[in-house]
Amino acid sequence: MTENNYNEIMKLLCDRLKVVSNSNIPITSETNIISQLSIDSIKLLNLIMEIEDTFDISIPINALADVQTVRELADLVYKIKSAS
Amino acid sequence: MNLLEKLDASAAARKALLPDGVGAFGIPIEEVYSATEARIGDRRVLLLGTNNYLGLTFAPECIRAAHEAIDKEGTGTTGSRMANGSYFGHRSLEREFADFYQCDSAIVFTTGYQANLGTISGLVGPGDTVLIDGDSHASIYDGCVLSGADIIRFKHNDTVDMEKRLRRLGDRVETTLIIAEGIYSMLGDQAPLADIVKLKNAYGCILLLDEAHSLGVLGETGQGLVEATGLLKEVDFITGTFSKSLCSIGGYCVSNHPQLEQLRYVSHPYIFTASPSPATIASTRAALELLRKGSHLRTLLWQNCTQLYTQLKKGGYLLGPHPGPVIAAIVDTPRQALLLWQNLLEHNIYVNLILPPAAPEGKSLVRCSVNAAHTPEQIKYVGDTFCKLRSLVC
Ligand SMILES: Cc1ncc(COP(=O)(O)O)c(C=O)c1O
Numbered sequence: 514m515t516e517n518n519y520n521e522i523m524k525l526l527c528d529r530l531k532v533v534s535n536s537n538i539p540i541t542s543e544t545n546i547i548s549q550l551s552i553d554s555i556k557l558l559n560l561i562m563e564i565e566d567t568f569d570i571s572i573p574i575n576a577l578a579d580v581q582t583v584r585e586l587a588d589l590v591y592k593i594k595s596a597s
Numbered sequence: 598m599n600l601l602e603k604l605d606a607s608a609a610a611r612k613a614l615l616p617d618g619v620g621a622f623g624i625p626i627e628e629v630y631s632a633t634e635a636r637i638g639d640r641r642v643l644l645l646g647t648n649n650y651l652g653l654t655f656a657p658e659c660i661r662a663a664h665e666a667i668d669k670e671g672t673g674t675t676g677s678r679m680a681n682g683s684y685f686g687h688r689s690l691e692r693e694f695a696d697f698y699q700c701d702s703a704i705v706f707t708t709g710y711q712a713n714l715g716t717i718s719g720l721v722g723p724g725d726t727v728l729i730d731g732d733s734h735a736s737i738y739d740g741c742v743l744s745g746a747d748i749i750r751f752k753h754n755d756t757v758d759m760e761k762r763l764r765r766l767g768d769r770v771e772t773t774l775i776i777a778e779g780i781y782s783m784l785g786d787q788a789p790l791a792d793i794v795k796l797k798n799a800y801g802c803i804l805l806l807d808e809a810h811s812l813g814v815l816g817e818t819g820q821g822l823v824e825a826t827g828l829l830k831e832v833d834f835i836t837g838t839f840s841k842s843l844c845s846i847g848g849y850c851v852s853n854h855p856q857l858e859q860l861r862y863v864s865h866p867y868i869f870t871a872s873p874s875p876a877t878i879a880s881t882r883a884a885l886e887l888l889r890k891g892s893h894l895r896t897l898l899w900q901n902c903t904q905l906y907t908q909l910k911k912g913g914y915l916l917g918p919h920p921g922p923v924i925a926a927i928v929d930t931p932r933q934a935l936l937l938w939q940n941l942l943e944h945n946i947y948v949n950l951i952l953p954p955a956a957p958e959g960k961s962l963v964r965c966s967v968n969a970a971h972t973p974e975q976i977k978y979v980g981d982t983f984c985k986l987r988s989l990v991c
């Protein structure tokens with residue numbers, strides 16, 4: 514995994530979050546997924562399934578306990594993808 | 598935001614969905630007249646939103662057993678199953694459940710919620726994996742969180758999706774617990790158990806099936822989906838509740854694995870709570886006997902299910918895929934669902950209102966639960982009223 518891969522993950526997350534949140538707030542790496550985008554828990558869990566499929570990885574939903582911002586989610590996906 | 602302000606924010610979100618004064622959640626039931634009727638405010642309403650599937654809430658056998666137990670053993674056990682709370686009745690009910698499922702052991706828990714918490718957290722721990730259906734009940738999610746295991750969801754009732762996730766787990770499948778439900782409480786659909794069993798055998802996992810809504814409802818003797826599909830011996834652990842078809846409170850886990858017994862020593866939701874009261878256990882034992890002999894009740898229940906499902910379907914409602922005791926009208930917006938729910942109540946019909954995120958796929962549900970005690974006339978009135986109100990949700 515390279516920096517390019519990381520940027521790719523970040524871009525994909527921002528794009529998908531924009532669609533799922535259905536909001537006009539510009540999404541950056543520091544956007545808080547729950548409080549700023551008001552994405553409900555089930556929508557977030559379904560998005561995680563989608564990301565698992567895109568990158569062919571397993572993301573345990575308990576690992577989301579430490580995720581607040583888009584950057585933290587990208588870090589988690591990057592870490593799991595790198596180890597797979 | 599401090600702790601209390603966070604609660605205010607969530608209250609504001611709730612009120613945005615459901616204005617003050619609309620008591621759809623926690624509606625006060627003033628008097629209960631029978632398994633099918635109660636008073637809400639000053640209305641005598643038909644109950645179409647209970648889990649009383651066999652209609653046994655007023656069964657004389659159960660009431661008598663509960664009275665006798667209170668007289669003989671008092672109102673509560675005042676202690677844990679682990680200490681002073683395992684009376685003759687608790688142990689007998691465990692033997693009766695084991696016998697009912699032709700299994701070696703059974704454990705009785707204080708609620709069905711705790712049966713899932715206690716079984717899941719007893720079976721898996723940090724480093725293990727649980728693979729659960731995306732529409733699992735909150736007690737399954739909470740049990741998984743309590744366990745500390747890694748939680749992976751598969752798409753609801755989709756075994757192709759499930760296999761994809763099993764494959765990704767690699768060697769970890771050896772310590773993976775798969776969890777599904779006999780009947781799902783939101784749409785009333787059933788798990789594709791034969792395909793799930795095939796996968797669990799192919800990958801060498803352990804399977805837990807929650808029969809909360811299918812106990813008493815499916816299968817010749819009411820064991821649930823395991824009996825209806827002939828797959829009893831293929832499921833490793835079965836959990837369920839006394840709070841639906843058995844009309845009491847409590848939960849159980851049964852298994853042929855001798856390791857089930859060890860759960861009594863490691864499972865906090867079993868140990869650190871008081872055991873069910875003597876009356877609760879006594880009425881449950883009486884109800885289990887009625888349930889086992891209750892094929893006539895299942896016949897009545899299924900006649901009612903089919904009648905209402907067919908009528909709503911004909912009336913143009915979008916429903917879950919399987920007819921059954923849970924019949925949910927799927928509605929696009931919370932506002933439409935609320936309007937239908939309120940109008941049904943004005944026609945003296947109580948059903949359940951389910952709004953996002955509790956309802957699947959961002960939809961809202963107006964959900965009926967049918968039971969064996971409803972008369973065909975009552976079911977027809979409910980079906981006719983739904984059809985009359987159809988324009989509210991178009
Ligand atoms: C699928 C499922 N499992 C477990 C439970 C919990 O049962 P209890 O009411 O006994 O806590 C319920 C009840 O809501 C349920 O629907």
